[in-house]
Amino acid sequence: xxxxxxxxxxxxxxxxxxxxxxxxxxxxxxxxxxxxxxxxxxxxxxxxxxxxxxxxxxxxxxxxxxxxxxxxxxxxxx
Numbered sequence: 001x002x003x004x005x006x007x008x009x010x011x012x013x014x015x016x017x018x019x020x021x022x023x024x025x026x027x028x029x030x031x032x033x034x035x036x037x038x039x040x041x042x043x044x045x046x047x048x049x050x051x052x053x054x055x056x057x058x059x060x061x062x063x064x065x066x067x068x069x070x071x072x073x074x075x076x077x078x
Contacts, residue, residue: 001014001015001016001017001073001077002014003015003069003072003073003076005066005069005073006064006069007062007063007064007069008030008059008062008064008065008066008069009029009030009031009066010027010028010029010030010035010066010069011028011029011030012027012028012029013025013026013027013028013069013070013073014026014027014028015070015073015074017047017074017077020046020047021044021045021046022042022043022044022045022046022047022050022074023043024043025038025039025042025043025070026039027039027066027070030066031066034066035066038054038066038067038070042070047074047077047078048078050070050071050074051071051074051075051078054067054068054070054071055068055071055072055075056068056071
């Protein structure tokens with residue numbers, strides 16, 4: 001799946017869910033080290049677990065963040 005983000009530095013989130021588990025996750029642009037870390041932490045976990053942990057996180061008063069956009073992306077496929 002490819003999710004186009006809104007209001008954040010990351011432009012897209014590419015992810016794959018197989019058998020109810022996040023198998024692949026990549027953020028395009030954004031804070032490279034932080035987003036690679038988030039991706040590695042999310043792989044192998046259920047989308048619902050990730051959503052509950054990161055939804056609503058704000059970055060610099062934008063009302064969203066790259067993690068919050070990931071939560072929205074995952075919700076879109078559940």
